[in-house]
Amino acid sequence: MMNQNEFFEYMRDHIRTYLPAEYADAEIELVENVKHNDVHLTALLIRNEEETMVPNIYLDTFFREYQHGMPIEDCLEHMAEIRVREGENMKMQVGAVQDIYDYDKVKERLQIRLCDYEGNKERLQGAVYQKQGDFALTYYVIIASNEKGEAVYQIKEEMVERWGVDQETVHNDALLADKKRGVTLKDIDDVLGNYFYGSSVQENLLLREEPLDLDQNSPYLFVLSNESGQNGAGVLYQPGVMEKIADLMDGDYYVLPSSIHELMILPADPNIHAETLQSFVREINANKVDIEDQLSDKVQYYDNTNRVLVNAVEMEREEWQKDFGETSPDLPSHMPEKENRKAPARMQEKGIKR
Secondary structure, eight states, rough: OHHHHOOOOOOOOGGGGGGGGGTTTEEEEEEEEGGGGEEEEEEEEEEEETOOOOOOOOHHHHHHHHHHHOOOOHHHHHHHHHHHHHHHHHHTTTTHHHGGHHHHHHGGGEEEEEEETTHHHHHHHTEEEEEETTTEEEEEEEEEEEEEEEEEEBBHHHHHHHHOOOOHHHHHHHHHHHTOOOEEEHHHHHHHHHHHHOOOOOOOOOGOSSOOOOOOTOOOOOOEOOOOOSGGGGGGTTHHHHHHHHHTSSSSSEEEOSSSOOEEEEEOOOOOOOOHHHHHHHHHHHSSSSSGGGSOOOEEEEEEETTEEEEEEHHHHHHHHHHHHHHHHTTGOOOOGGSSSSHHHHHHHSOOOO
C-alpha cells in the first residue's frame, strides 16, 4: 500500500487517463492549501489553458478511502467525475467571479464567519479580520450557494485596496448582508424535533418581547444561527444580539462554540463550572464535528452587568481567586477540588435572576 505522498503523486500522474479528451493538454499539479483551523490539505489542480477558475480536488479524503480499501482505480475515476462536474458548475459562475472586483456588486453577498484566533493565525495572514477576544471575525464573498454548500472567496487586504474601501466599510456592509439572511434563536428541543421528526414548530425567540419563563431547576439550551443554519455563528456579533439574548435569559449566559454554523446558548447557573462545559465542547469537537466545521473549544461567558463577552474559564478562575483571596491570602494555594466547592459569591450574583 502506498503512503500519503506516494498516493498524491500517483493521482497526479495517472488522472489524465480518466479525463475526457478536452483535458489531454491540461496542466496538472499538486498544491497545498491552508484551510479553516490552519488545516493543511493537498489539492489536485487540473487546468486547461483557457480556464480562469478551476476546482480544488482535495486528496486527503480520497487517501483515507484508499486506506480503508477503495481501489486506486475507483479513486481516480471519482476524482475525474468531480473535476468534470465542478468544472461545468464553475463555468456558470464565471459572471459572479468577474463581479468580485466590483464592490457595489458584491457587498450584498458579504458574510462574516467566526474562527478561533489562536488556531487560525496562519490562515489569517493577509486576510481582513477583526479580533474579538478568543475569536476572529473574518469576511467572505459568497460566489454561489446551493443545498450542498457555498462557493466563497475569503477577503484579503489587497482586495479591499482594489475595491477602494476601508475595512470598517466591509465590516458594516457584511453585518447588513448577514442581517438580511436572518438571525434566529431557537430552543434546542425544537431544532432536534425538526431534524428527527420533521416538526415545523421552531419559534424564533429573538422576536419575543418579554424574558423567557425558565425554571431554575431545569436545564435549557438554545441554538443561535442564521435562517439557513449554514455558517451562522457570526450572527452573535450583530448589533444588539448579545444584549437581546441577555434580556431573554434575564441575566448572564454561556456561549458554547459548537461549530462555525451555530452557537449554543446556556443560561448562567452557579452550579455549572466553565471548565466542565469546556471539556464537553472539546470532547464533542474531537469526536462529532469535522475539523473544518469546528469553531473553538473556548467557552464564552456574557456578563450582562458589564455588557461584555469573556472567556468563561478565565473569568471563573479570576472569580475564585478574588473570593478565596479576600477570605485569606493563604487559601488560594489550598483551594479544595472543584467538585467539592460551592460557587463563589460573585458568580452566584450573576445570571441567576431567571
